[in-house]
Amino acid sequence: MTIDPSSIPNFGAQPQPQAAGTAGPVVPDQDLVKQLLDQMELKYVVDDEGDLAAPWEEFRTYFMFRGEGDQQVFSVRTFYDRPHALEDKPKILDAIDDWNRRTLWPKVYSHVHEEEDGPTTVRLIGEAQMLIGTGVSLEHFVSSTVSWVRASIEFDKWIVETFGLTPAEEKPAPSGDGE
16 A cells, blocks of 8 residues: 555645545554655664654654554644653643643643653653554544644644744754864
């Protein structure tokens, strides 16, 4: 099975006529996700557990398959690397509750992260899932996955704006000269 490049949604542009889809449902796999990421021109790696991960400056998005048979689930999970102070957790929870009420995905939750050599911090994780065990239409899979990736990027922009954080592209580069 291959992905027709014209089937990848281009949000903001006028809809284009779509070519005829596949004959029936497909059960997506990691190779299909790799193909989609290649067509989206996103770099990715396969981690030690065999999951695909697309790294950005301040977060990583994982594309995972869990379960078996009819209960197999495809999950797109984004780990936001920005640490937030533990005492800011109530403010963070208010913000992500607002996000979760107003958007479909990713649904975001907090995780208390205990640093080995530093303070305990709060990290954010976004997630969207699709039951795929009985098969899904290829077009639905592609459009959902693309939407979830774009929404993960939008959440990062939103959280930067909401809390007045410095975006990754505006951070000063680390000095490597030892001064």
